[in-house]
Every structure is written in structure tokens, then in C-alpha cells.
Amino acid sequence: MTFGIPREAESVETGHGAAVTTMADVRPPAGSGRTAVGHTPAASTGPAPAGGSAPGRHSGEPHRPGTPHAQARIDLAAIRANVGRLCEVAGSAEVMAVVKADGYGHGMVEAARAALAGGATWIGVAGMREALALRAAGVPGRLLAWLLTPGDDWNAAVASGVELSAGADWAVRAAIRAAHAVGRPARLHLEVETGLGRGGACPGDWPGLLDTAARAEAAGSVHVVGVWSHLARADEPGHPGCDRQVAHFRSAVARARRAGLTPEVLHLSNSAATLTLPEARFDLVRPGLAVYGLSPVPDRAGPAELGLQPAMSLTARLASVKRVPAGHGVSYGHRYRTARETTLGLVPLGYADGVPRHASQAGPVLAAGRRHTVAGTVCMDQFVLDLGDVPAAPGDEVVLFGPGDRGEPGAQDWARAAHTISHEIVTRIGARVPRTYTGGTVSGAR
Structure with missing residues (x-):
């Protein structure tokens, strides 16, 4: 099962009583300031021999002071490999790795760096504070934030080169004010509502948003970098709603061009669409879940079948x-x-x-x-x-x-x-x- 993906990978089947390799205690290597994780093999899954402990488990002696009682272990090589796989699938489209929500719990800064090393050329987040935190950490490159409010620090975002979403006139006006305050144009991605029923300008409001943005661009206050939307049912491959949204998006883009705008990138695809809906990839894809090796279509294919590593x-x-x-x-x-x-x-x-x-x-x-x-x-x-x-x-x-x-x-x-x-x-x-x-x-x- 490939869902339009050019390479097949076998799924990993697990079950009760399957053999396991347990992880050893966390011990920093000599001269290292970061935490590393080692592995020790388990010989079997059965009971321990008399007088001994079960293979691959701790014997009950005290641990080194400071050993955590629980931890989330993140494999950055897996993130790099997943992004490489997504770049392969995306073809000519660029890849924006979404690292919102603290990198889906994996660590926002660490995930962003690993994604860029894996071939992503953009980073995406929801909130402006996330974007500014990435900039403060020194994460380079193109960075988009899309879930914005009037109370956000628009000045800091524009000054830091963060690209911003605008799905209503008020957002364009906020970007204009920030551009005037910091002395550089704001870079905007105009969001259109194509059927998700969430953010973006509805069809009746889209022409007005385009007009406001076009006038601001002509005045040198903003640069309209992209047009984008989001799919409602991409995790249901073959659902007719996806085709309708793609058609609505194409129509909205055509209207933007008639208004005199020339966006650099068009983007619609999340993880599921990146992997299963080639016609929605356009110039840029925005995978999130798949970056971390999890399947966005779990009822159809697991991570291994999609070439991903959790x-x-x-x-x-x-x-x-x-x-x-x-x-x-x-x-x-x-x-x-x-x-x-x-x-x-x-x-x-x-x-x-x-x-x-x-x-x-x-x-x-x-x-x-x-x-x-x-x-x-x-x-x-x-x-x-x-x-x-x-x-x-x-x-x-x-x-x-x-x-x-x-x-x-x-x-x-x-x-x-x-x-x-x-x-x-x-x-x-x-x-x-x-x-x-x-x-x-x-x-x-x-």
C-alpha cells in the first residue's frame, strides 16, 4: 500500500510477548555536556533464571543520582530521515516542517534544527510567540506563523523577518502598522477559506482582502509572499471534499492574480495530503505529524509503510x-x-x-x-x-x-x-x- 508514494516499506508488526531490547541507564559520554542514550540487548522475554534478574532489566540496585524516573527520548536522526522522506515525496515542492506545540512535544528548537538538516527549507508554527522564540534561539531560514491575534507583537515579528498569515483586513492593517514602525515591509501569506470552516477569508470577503493587500503592497508596506488554505479531510484519502477544496483554492489563487498579486508560493497540504494527494502539493507542503514519524492516515497505513520512523x-x-x-x-x-x-x-x-x-x-x-x-x-x-x-x-x-x-x-x-x-x-x-x-x-x- 503506497498511496501514491514511489517507494514501499514493510510495516513493523508487534504483539504480546514480542522480544524487546531495553534501554540502558542514561549516562553522558566523557567530555559531553548533553544526555545520551545507550542500548543493551535482551536475551529473552521469559522469567529470570533462579537467583538472577530478567535479562534487559534493572536488578533493583540504586540508580546513579539524578537518573530521571521518566523521560521522553527523541531521535533527531529519525526526524532528519522523515523530513528527507517528505522532501522525496514532495518532488518539486518545498517542505515546511511544522514545529508548533513545542515540536509536537519533541522540542521545538531541536526539531526545527533537525528538520532543516533533513532538507526542509521552511519552518512553520502556529503562534507568533513560537516564531519569536525560534528566532531568539538562532534558528535561521524562512519561518511562517499563522494563528495570530491583534495583541501579538507584530513589530517584533516583522523586524525578525517572520512571515505572517492574514485572513482578514484587520491582520493586513496590523502588518502595515508594524512595517511602518520597524521600517521594513511585512511578508504576508493570505489565507482563504476553502471548506475547513476555521481560519481564512470566506469567498465573500476574499475580494476585499485582496484589494487591501494589493494596495498595501503597491505602497511598499507589505509583500504578499503566498496564498494558502488548509484541508478538512486529507486524512480520508479519496474523500471528494479534498477535490472540492483544491478546486476552490485554485479559483481563489486565480482571483488573487487578477487583483495584481504575484505570490511566490501556494500551499495547501498537511502531512496527509503531502503523502496521499499529489494534486494538492503546489509549491510548498506543510507536514507536521509526519515529521515526527507518525502516520497521518493510521487506518490506511502505518509509519513503516509510509517510510517514516517514529x-x-x-x-x-x-x-x-x-x-x-x-x-x-x-x-x-x-x-x-x-x-x-x-x-x-x-x-x-x-x-x-x-x-x-x-x-x-x-x-x-x-x-x-x-x-x-x-x-x-x-x-x-x-x-x-x-x-x-x-x-x-x-x-x-x-x-x-x-x-x-x-x-x-x-x-x-x-x-x-x-x-x-x-x-x-x-x-x-x-x-x-x-x-x-x-x-x-x-x-x-x-
Whole structure:
């Protein structure tokens, strides 16, 4: 299954009891100021031999002081490879890597740098504050912000060379004022409503917006760099609504040209359209989710089938392990009771860290080399696993999600468990969870 993509890749199938390679303790290499992650292989998934601990897990001895109880591990090489893949798919269109929402939870600055290294020529964010933070961090290149309000710092954005979206007259006027204040033209992308029902000028307002922008451009206050819109159902390949939106967009572009505007770039495609809708690629595509290796069409194709590599792994270390009898209630409300004598493991992550409470009784976790499901209710700071008779000890690593190549669940598995989308799973991982980076030079973990 390729969805118009010139290269096929095999999907990775995982299941209960699949072999797993667990990650070793985080130890900075000599002379390094950043966090690195190593790997140690697991020999099997079965119980530990008598007198020893299970292969690939911690033996219960104290960890080095400062070892995090949980972390999100980000593979920057995967981000670079994903962007390279998207550049390949996009053909003649340029690639704007979207790093809004702190890089979909992966780290905005780190993701932007990795994306540029992978071949992206633009960076995209939602808010102006995100754009200004990237500029303050020294991220170069073309940068677009589109979800703007009258109270934003338009002067700072124009002065920093941030390109801005305008979907109404007030936004053009704000850009004009900023241009006069800082002494340089504002660079604008005019947004047209083509059917999403969200931002952008509706058909009746589009001619007026074009007229306002054309007059401002003639006066030297703005430069209309682009025309853009956003698709409502690109994650449903073949849906007729996509064709209607493409047609409306072409009509809006033609109207802009009749108004005397000559935009450099036309852009409509998100991740799903970049991968599955060639006619919507135009001059520039704006992938977000796919940059981080997650499928925007999970019901049709997984990351591997699309040539993508998930970049984030979320891990934790057991805080407590104890034997309990049959019929023992677990967590708030006792929504789960043990069926027999068993081992409970306490995972020190909860909904305050981004673990969805809606995944209570359903969230999949890899622990002691086997798949387990959250037992009972996810709490603010912790949740419980029923480990059965599998050997386990405090400090053992558990994996909530990752690329899946070691048998662990993926972010999409958590999305299904919580009845949501993988975008939400990765972006909701909170600031209490430190990020560590592999696969390239970064400014440091946070």
C-alpha cells in the first residue's frame, strides 16, 4: 500500500510477548555536556533464571543520582530521515516542517534544527510567540506563523523577518502598522477559506482582502509572499471534499492574480495530503505529524509503510513492586480488581505528565519484556500495572510507547486506547518529563 508514494516499506508488526531490547541507564559520554542514550540487548522475554534478574532489566540496585524516573527520548536522526522522506515525496515542492506545540512535544528548537538538516527549507508554527522564540534561539531560514491575534507583537515579528498569515483586513492593517514602525515591509501569506470552516477569508470577503493587500503592497508596506488554505479531510484519502477544496483554492489563487498579486508560493497540504494527494502539493507542503514519524492516515497505513520512523519513546522506571492477593482493588474507584495473587508495579507517570486518563484500563505498556495494560484508573502522577508472576523490581524500565521495533506499543496504540489521535498523545507529554536526545548535536536536554 503506497498511496501514491514511489517507494514501499514493510510495516513493523508487534504483539504480546514480542522480544524487546531495553534501554540502558542514561549516562553522558566523557567530555559531553548533553544526555545520551545507550542500548543493551535482551536475551529473552521469559522469567529470570533462579537467583538472577530478567535479562534487559534493572536488578533493583540504586540508580546513579539524578537518573530521571521518566523521560521522553527523541531521535533527531529519525526526524532528519522523515523530513528527507517528505522532501522525496514532495518532488518539486518545498517542505515546511511544522514545529508548533513545542515540536509536537519533541522540542521545538531541536526539531526545527533537525528538520532543516533533513532538507526542509521552511519552518512553520502556529503562534507568533513560537516564531519569536525560534528566532531568539538562532534558528535561521524562512519561518511562517499563522494563528495570530491583534495583541501579538507584530513589530517584533516583522523586524525578525517572520512571515505572517492574514485572513482578514484587520491582520493586513496590523502588518502595515508594524512595517511602518520597524521600517521594513511585512511578508504576508493570505489565507482563504476553502471548506475547513476555521481560519481564512470566506469567498465573500476574499475580494476585499485582496484589494487591501494589493494596495498595501503597491505602497511598499507589505509583500504578499503566498496564498494558502488548509484541508478538512486529507486524512480520508479519496474523500471528494479534498477535490472540492483544491478546486476552490485554485479559483481563489486565480482571483488573487487578477487583483495584481504575484505570490511566490501556494500551499495547501498537511502531512496527509503531502503523502496521499499529489494534486494538492503546489509549491510548498506543510507536514507536521509526519515529521515526527507518525502516520497521518493510521487506518490506511502505518509509519513503516509510509517510510517514516517514529522519533519519540516515552519510558519510566517502576517506583514500587509488591505482591497482592486475589480480589485486591487497584487505584481510585477500584475499577480493577486482581483475579488472583499477583504482582503490581507502580509507574510514576500520570495525567499531569500527559498520560491520558481516558486510557485507564486500556493503555498498553511494555514491562519485563511483555505487553501489559494499565490496571485501574490513571492518576495525576502514577498508574498501576498488573504484572502477574513476571519478575520485576523497583527501577526496572517500562516503555509506554516508541518506534515499535523492540516490541513496544506505538503512540497510535495509545491513541486507540484513549479514543483520540496520535497528535494528542505526543503533544500532551508535559514539562515534568525531561527530553533527552540522540542522533545529532543539540543544545542540551531539558
